[in-house]
Amino acid sequence: MLRLLRNEPRAALLLLALVMANLLAWGWAWHSFSGSTALMAASLLAWCYGLRHAVDADHIAAIDTVTRKMMQQGKRPCGVGAWFSLGHSTIVVLASIAIAATATAFQKNMEWFHETGSLIGTAVSATFLLAMALVNMVILRGVWRSFQALKKGQTVQGDVTLPAQGGVMNWLFGKTFRLVNKSWQMYLVGFLFGLGFDTATEIGVLGISAASASSGMSVWSIMIFPALFASGMALVDTLDNLLMVGAYGWAFDKPQRKLYYNMTITGTSVVVALFIGGLEALGLLMDKFALSGGIWDLIGAVNDNLGNAGFVVVGLFVACWLISMANYRWRGYDALVVRS
Structure with missing residues (x-):
């Protein structure tokens, strides 16, 4: 990731800005x-909520x-993470x-707000992840075929990591590929x-608790808690994003390396997206029909x-990167010749 920050001034500036945002919030x-x-303890808790979330x-x-997908x-x-x-x-x-503006009156109606928002948020999350799993399945199919052709010394047509244009699969998933x-x-x-x-409920509770503990606390002061939460979350999500960009950057130095690495990481992406999205969808069905x-x-x-599971997912992607690098070098795939 250090090489990425040296070569990508925008990434370095973004990371610096987020560090400054965290310092300003504190x-x-x-x-x-x-x-x-x-x-101050409540502030630390709000910030840790952001890091954890x-x-x-x-x-x-x-x-x-x-x-x-975008590096493809x-x-x-x-x-992306920011x-x-x-x-x-x-x-x-x-x-x-x-919550801060309406305090107790809003708190009484929060149960309906929570239930409706939770349903929408989970449905969007599950749908998005399952759609991205389909996108990655199509990409994985094309990358696998290209890598097998490369190993056999055959000609690889076009961009070796993108699905071929035209055909039924492109017609079916064309809009999904353009999703983001x-x-x-x-x-x-x-x-x-x-x-x-x-x-949002966690931060709201923190705000209400703080307002109760200190009579006359202004809305402006209560907003310190979501500011700490947001700055902490943005910093960690951006670090994860840059870690992935750095990992993909190694793979994209050579066409054959790109093929092999993407075959590994795309398969992992499919499994993760299907697992998380599928669990969320099944959880919705379970709650809806009791x-x-x-x-x-x-x-x-x-x-x-x-x-x-988020910690497991990060570890899984990093492990795939390291294993991919080691196996690639052990098998001598750098010596493969790309014919295009």
Whole structure:
């Protein structure tokens, strides 16, 4: 990732800006709450919520999958994680303002707000991840065929990592391939993901608790909590994004390396997106139709702990990168000749 930051000034500036945003948020908190240990502790909790939420499985799967897809198109999408977090944080900030402004009255109606938002957010997350899994399946099919042709010394036509133009598969999935083509489009995806309101509720509770502990606290002061949450989440999601761009950058130095690595990582993306998206979809069905017993209890238990899966997903992608590099060198694939 250090080489990426040296070669990509925009990535370095983005990371620097996010570090500064975190420092400013903490400076704001210190200026407002330095006299209260309880409020500083609440600030730390809000920031940790952001760091933790950034590695939720649906965040990691969405960011890594879109990053891989855009690099397949010859782009350097260093802003995917930041835009996704910005969209997600917008929901958190808006909900926190509403909670702080209306306090108890809003809190009484929060249950309906939470249930509706949770349904929408989970449905969007599951649909997006399953759609990206289909995209990656099509890409994986093309990459696998190209790599097999390369090993046999056959001619590889066109861009070896993109699916062929035309044909039934391109007709079926053409719109899905164009789903996200620019980093800023992840803002809308993050916004829709944020409608789950689980995190917005946590920040809202922190704000209300802080307001109760310190009589007369202004809305401006309460907004310190979502600011800390948002800055922490954006920093971690961007680091994950840059880590993936750096990993893909190694693979894209040579055509044969690109083929082999993408075959490995695309297969991983398919498995992760199908697993996370499928679990979320099954969880919706379970809640909607009150399904229980047997496999449904297992699905419910896994969904309840899905947040921890984000760490596993990050580790899985990094492991695939390292294993791919080692196996590639061990088998001497660099010596393969690309005929195009």
